[in-house]
Amino acid sequence: MAPKWYSSWSLSSWTVAAILILPLIFLINESLVPDKEVFEHLLNTVLTDYVINTVVLILAVVVISLLIGVPLAYLLANFSFPGAKFFNWGLLLPLAMPSYLMAYIYTDWLEYAGPVQRMLRTAFSWQSKSDYYFFDIRSLAGAAVVLSFVLFPYVFLIVKTAFKEQSISFLQAGKMLGKTPWQVFSKISLPLARPALAIAASLVAMETLADFAAVKYFAVNTLTTAVYDTWLGYGSLTAAAKISVIMLLMIFLFISLERISRRKQRTFSASSSTEIQTVKLQGKKAWFAFSASFIVLFFAFILPVIYLANMAWKYREQAINSDFFSYGFNSLTLAISVSFICLMLGLVIVVFKRFHQGMLASLPLKISSSGYAMPGTVLAIAVLLPLTFIDHGLNDFLIAQGKAPIGLILTGTLFAISFAYVIRFVAVAIGALESSYERISPSIDNASIMLGNNRLITLIKVHLPLIKRGGLTAMLLVFIESMKELPAALLLRPFNYETLATYVFQYVSDEQLELASMAAISIVLAGLIPIILLNRTMESK
Incomplete structure (x- = not known):
């Protein structure tokens, strides 16, 4: 007993x-309670567009994240070059950047009144927007790019681990058969990493589906914003619950695909006896590898952090105020x-x-x-x-x-x-x-x-x-x-209660991030802690 x-x-x-x-x-x-008014109205008007936007956004973010994360994962798993040790964990740093901050920063840079387009108009003597074409950052495509900058580290981390665990005998066999490095990658390494690719893609898809702040800032209507608008706009919890269940079914699909991929991954791993050894790159190849890694990290993390740090210093007198300390205390006590x-x-x-x-x-x-x-x-x-x-x-x-x-x-x-x-x-x-x-x-x-x-x-x-x-x-x-x-x-916050996250988001929504810049940089710095822990865990294995 x-x-x-x-x-x-x-x-x-x-x-x-x-x-x-x-x-x-x-x-x-x-969600099973009948709701013939609000939900049927949404179903007959905008819900289909919300679903389509959600699916398109998920596919776009997954594709872009794979295009960024997979080559970098293969590069750092198989080759060594100046800075490779730093990039192995440095490319995880974008995870610390909230998506709504990235959305604000890149909108500020790339919109019509931003410094990038102003510089182009000055350089080429363009007078108005009709004189040239420029990527519209406030769009579904813009949201996809911003989210990809934040989420590609998931792909990088998971797929790099899969590449490192592959047996060197497979790669040696490909080289002995006269295959080029590209053929070894596309015909051997990539197929062996397919389960990891599916896991990474499903994780990115779930994170994209869950994102609220960036899509809300860009006014991209997805199922996440539909839940928010239905609840607060129409006042219908029942309709919002029905939309929520649709999202949960999509998440269940992603989780199911991930578990299937995990079972397949065990089969692949069983044949791996010797892990691959990195090849040292020199000359132009080394500089190319360094440049590719640095450019991605620069635009996904370094440049936004410099922007926030500069803003926080420039507006420190306005940003460091009683609200910052009060809401920081709220966040601190709640988190503890x-x-x-x-x-x-x-x-x-x-x-x-x-x-x-x-x-x-x-x-x-x-x-x-x-x-x-x-x-x-x-x-x-x-x-x-x-x-x-x-x-x-x-x-x-x-x-x-x-x-x-x-x-x-x-x-x-x-x-x-x-x-x-x-x-x-x-x-x-x-x-x-x-x-x-x-x-x-x-x-x-x-x-x-x-x-x-x-x-x-x-x-x-x-x-x-x-x-x-x-x-x-x-x-x-x-x-x-x-x-x-x-x-x-x-x-869910009580009346007149704010956290640093809600405080920053409200200023982001009002295009006044400078007034909450110190809170924003505090959130980013706090997000670096688990990444450092993750790096230590990886190095200790």
Whole structure:
């Protein structure tokens, strides 16, 4: 018979999973409610265009991200050249740049009144826009380019790992058969990396589908903005829930494709015995490799950071104000509390999986991690539904008892936004903790038990000291994600409550980023921390 503490841990694990999946259940239930007015109106007018825009945007971002990420991944996986060690992790830096900041920066540069077009008009004596053609940054194509700059590092990281794990014997065989380097890449390396390509593409697709800020800034109507506009514009949670379920079905498709690709990837990896060795480039080839890597990093990260840093310094007196400190404090306290809660809940889930044996051992973990796949706008609606139900039910009960209602104690407070953050980011904590537990051999558990320690003592005296780095990493990653989160904060924040992300986005929307430039550069600098951690993890392997 299992110890009582272990039974309590099992009950706690399933309870956590049930609470975290509750908003999704309410969302699906709400989507089944008939709505003949708003949803049918949207279906008959603009919803088809929203779906088409979403699909086109996803395809465009995936293609551009692959075109940028795959060549760089192959280059850095197979060759060494001046700066290669830096570019191996430096090309991940664009992940720290929020998409709405990139959208604002490139719009400011490339629009008609921006410095690029002004310089061209001066150089070629053009008088008006009709004298020449220039790429319209405020368009679906512009949104695709901006999002690709932010998301291509996912492709770079995943595909580079796949290239590095390929057997050198395959590449040597291609060279012995007289194949050119291009033929070796296109006929051998690329097909072997196909599962990784599918995984990277599906991840980019999901991130594109979830993006709200950039497409909103560019006025590109997608399903994400449709959820936002339907909820706030038409006041219909039911119609917004129906659109949200459509998005979830698309995400389910991407996840399914990714899992299929993972199964195929194991088959390819089984034949790999010796990892490839990098070839040192010299002369023109080395400079070409350096230039290609630097140009991408320059436009995707270095130039935007220089722009923000210069703006923050130039407008420091206006940007460093009471709002910056107040909203920074809000973001800080919210992120710290959410990271601690996620760590505790993640520990409950992971420890249960560690000790529990059976077919259902990993089910609470999978259920609890499902919220990370939900876009922020969808998550906001999903969270609002059960909390509204509880608030109204509690107030109705108090009124029936002849007592005064207590108001919206869940939906009108920080509880709603905190709950949404926990649902979305607990998967990050679970992943970090699970990774730490995978490094602990089961024999250590057996040795501890043979020495007379029960599972609780084993957890406290053996596991916790061994996973403390993973726990710290989990809290730090959740902290940074919470600092950057925008859609859920924008939709669920209490009245007169702002975070740094919502504060910056409002100024971006008003074309006045300079007034929030210090907050913007703070968000970017905070986003660098998990990238540095990721680089250290990769180097330690």
